[in-house]
Amino acid sequence: MRKIADSTVRRLSLYLRFLEEFEQQGTATVSSEELAARGGTTSAQVRKDLSFFGSFGKRGLGYSVPELVRRLREILGLGRTYRVAVIGAGKIGSALVRYRGFRQRGFEIVAIFDNDPLKIGSPLEGLVVRDVKQLEQTLIGEPVDIAVIVTPAEAAQGIADRVAALGVKALLNFAPIQVSVPDDIVIKSVNLALELEVLSYALTNR
Amino acid sequence: MRKIADSTVRRLSLYLRFLEEFEQQGTATVSSEELAARGGTTSAQVRKDLSFFGSFGKRGLGYSVPELVRRLREILGLGRTYRVAVIGAGKIGSALVRYRGFRQRGFEIVAIFDNDPLKIGSPLEGLVVRDVKQLEQTLIGEPVDIAVIVTPAEAAQGIADRVAALGVKALLNFAPIQVSVPDDIVIKSVNLALELEVLSYALTNR
């Protein structure tokens, strides 16, 4: 499949969210214009984004909401559930495990790890915090699709290397550090400090 | 000042992080090549990014680490502290308040709000959770620079409107929804569901 820009995929995910709202309201069809208004983009952008994957609309009419929802779910690979491991049971890690949004969208957290003896063994949302030393032995038996790294900066690269060696193909990194992984592994980073500095820049230069 | 691309600002923030490491190690100078290797980009990109703001290097030599740190801090507006209000004392909101990284980088959380009577009045990291009804009366007396929205999706737009009306010029939104604000207000969103769907897409299309 042709290479699709990250920005396009992100917008598709947004469109899907809006379409789900429209579906709930019982709206039958939607135009690229309406979708664009909702997402802060242009109708041409919406049509171009969709056109990479096919022709889902009817000229003069727009898009069938249920059909486009179905197609976008398919494109984004949301027809299945993903098994997720969280590494790090600190503030953000445990907040993520408790967060309902994950499971709701098909991402099931199946294990959480930490290296702090005070945390290891304690219960967390139906799971038990495991010793990160058991990462390999746990994930070999019960592989996961996605690893979420929520460790301090110093530990993040080491964990990334270990989960990569285990064959995990997707990482979501919350550690405030640049983590490098082999080409065949996809990694997305959420870097709070960086977002704040972008705001700081914007506040400063006006 | 000329419009600088968001991607450029984000890289500057990364460079700063690396330079701080170099500084701690006592490294005196660094080349664009070294900085690029550390950040997963190219030396031309590093030089171009910096060139928007001036000429900070010495040909044949590279960049003075302490000087470039100073310049980047200045460019990013990190010479001051920012007052931050967090709206929403749920899982993620309270994790943010407890997170040390904020204050370390000059972002001081001065108030946290919620609408849940069970949470209102309870202590959190030296603060007391306030009733979100008191948002206006609190922030008029003690204005903040940045509001962090950590409410459920339904409440996010309303909160954004209220803080915008209070003159807050920067928002960081964690609610899984597209929030719209007037042009003169800068907003950055961290959307977990969206990041997961980008991973899902990448896992599906390989």
Add this chain to the structure above:
DNA sequence: GTTTGTGAAACGATTCACAGCT
């Protein structure tokens, strides 16, 4: 008449490549 789908044009960001300084 309305709205899609899409080549072509415009725009923006990255990479190249080299002159100029140390």
Add this chain to the structure above:
DNA sequence: AGCTGTGAATCGTTTCACAAAC
């Protein structure tokens, strides 16, 4: 000799504009 700073070239993304479908 080494490395920066920067115009020029390239590459990628967004916007335009219109023919085709309904």
